[in-house]
Amino acid sequence: MTAVALSIDTEAELDLAREHIRALERALGRKQREVDLIQEELSRSNDFLREVHRVLPDALLILDGLGSVFSANEEALRLLGATRDEVLGRPLGDFQTEVEITQDERHALLVERRVLRRERIWRSLDGVHIPVLVSMATAGTGDELSRMTICIAADLRDRQRMEMEIRQRQKLEAVGQLAAGVAHEINTPIQYVGDSIHFLREAFEDLGRVARAFRASLGPLQAGELTPEAFVAELDGLWRDADLDFVFEHAPPAIARAIDGVSRVAEIVGAMREFSHPGHRTHAVVNLNRTIVNTLTVARNEYKYVADVETDLGDLPDIVCHGGEIGQVLLNLIINAGHAMADVFQQSQQRGRLTVRTRREGDAITVEVSDTGGGIAPAIRERIYEPFFTTKPVGRGTGQGLAIARAIIERHGGTIDFDSEVGVGTTFRLRLPTSTEASRGHTGTGREDHPT
Ligand SMILES: Nc1ncnc2c1ncn2[C@@H]1O[C@H](COP(=O)(O)OP(=O)(O)OP(=O)(O)O)[C@@H](O)[C@H]1O
């Protein structure tokens, strides 16, 4: 038997080789563990991505370099009413009513690498059109064909519905506020008409009593059962009992007040109608002093308990304006002044002074309404013309008076401003041109029909 005698060298080389193999095996094992770890990592990030797709509230489509759908999340499938198989591999254009992506957009996405946001109409497989806001961006660094385009689309139907509901609610609130404001302005003349009519009813009853007694005495007088002296004495007594002197003194102004109040309500209702038909404006030749006196009369209830009135009315030319609207402006300024002075009165029992002053200044007429109320705090001076800005409790103010006032005065080519000092009072100043655009275009000559 011939033993293969291995040289010492060969033995040593074999040992070395075995050693190498073991080292390689160890290295392989380490690599395997690394690969396992990477695979674990990969599957974790896959799970994570899938989870992101799943929880994303918006639709997600990923397009490949050719613009075909490469991946879609559940929400995208729901929106498009399609299965994954029906979507994958199809161009985005199959699901949109317009272009897929324009050349300019391609450039912005691929070259400038911007995120684009576009409103589009998607079309589901069953033909439903869905307004969506799509955000698009590209991912990847290779050439155009290897870039992915990520599209995230938010369904705008809910948002549009919500916006419509909010707008509707705001409109309803505005109408409600407007109605409350009108009710508030109509309330004063109505009370005023009511008071006058109550007085006239009592006066009429008194008059009736005297007239009936007079008639009842005529027979006995003719029959000689009543002496003329007794007849005169009886009538005189009845006259005094019914206080007919008082009745005859106060009835005509009461009638005038009632007519005034009714005209005012008609004017306010007319102004309301104009709110809905802004094209209809009736301009007339108006003397502002007269409008002021009327407005002070109608609004008397708003200040008479807390302030005395002083008027300083200059010589004014008649101007062409919308008398009802200007009256509405003055009414609000006077009521605001009354409220400010009522607040002071409540705290100090101090009666205030309401001063209305008019002047002609060149081509303009100025009207100043001053009060001795608490003034307007500097912090809110910027805001008082805002629609619905009010510091008053519900039922006392809606915050529209000055917003409407400014709109009216500006429509007449005039201005409105104020000076105010806290603790001293406030003066609102109106400037109206004596010849407005409206007056130049005015052809009628009729004087505005003021109630007396
Ligand atoms: N003369 C004034 N003195 C003090 N504050 C005033 C005066 N005039 C207006 N203001 C302030 O400006 C706010 C807005 O006035 P505005 O006339 O627009 O609304 P309002 O009087 O509150 O409500 P509305 O006129 O609709 O009944 C008032 O709530 C008040 O705080």
Ligand SMILES: [Mg+2]
């Ligand atoms: Mg007001």
